[in-house]
Amino acid sequence: MKKCTIIGKTNVGKTLFLINFAGYLGLKFLDISLCDDKKILKKYKLSINQAIYELVNDQTHKTRCLQSIIVDVPMGKGKKKLQLIDTVGLIDGIHSNIEIRKAISHTLTIVRVSDIILHIVDAASAGRDELPSSMGEVDYQLAQFAQLKRGYAILANKMDLPDAKEGLDKIKSEFSGNLIIPISALHKKGFKEVRTFVAHNI
Ligand SMILES: Nc1nc2c(ncn2[C@@H]2O[C@H](COP(=O)(O)OP(=O)(O)OP(=O)(O)O)[C@@H](O)[C@H]2O)c(=O)[nH]1
Ligand SMILES: [Mg+2]
Structure with missing residues (x-):
């Protein structure tokens, strides 16, 4: 089975995108596997609302472990x-907490073996230059590595918020040459385009 990894800075909306995109693809319940880069550590089931x-x-590093689900596209x-x-x-x-450093290292390992990479950037923070979610050095490094793969797209998230349009313009000029899809993970906007992109790359 192919792997599609959702990656980006902390607090950009990765987890909300995972949950709402799974709901958009028809799942009512999520069978979530918590894992490191090699093995599954724990499995559990949540409804979409419970998962959200x-x-x-909005605290940074809410997600501290890779979490995956299987969807039908x-x-x-x-x-x-x-x-x-x-x-x-x-x-x-470099993060001061060793657990988060380890988890970030698992994240980078998984990216290397992924078929599809959805790189989420917070367009509203980008518009306001607001740290820590605003795009930064790590986004440029990620794009340089991931654009070598066929299945790479940047999702400009939080398009429902003020300043996101200015943010989207910045993202387009900084990451020109890449596919950039504006979305709102909260309002499930742009999901049809993401689904089409994913389907083309499976
Ligand atoms: N308005 C708006 N808020 C959003 C959107 N996507 C995510 N958020 C909010 O942004 C905050 C962070 O969302 P998460 O999904 O936890 O972000 P994350 O990237 O998984 O964050 P970490 O796990 O901490 O790295 C939450 O308060 C979400 O409700 C969006 O499209 N619009
Ligand atoms: Mg998260």
């Missing part, structure tokens, strides 16, 4: 299974 309540918030008359992997938020520089 328990796994998403419609392809023509059929569908294909895909592993969607939510990762630990990246930061510019």
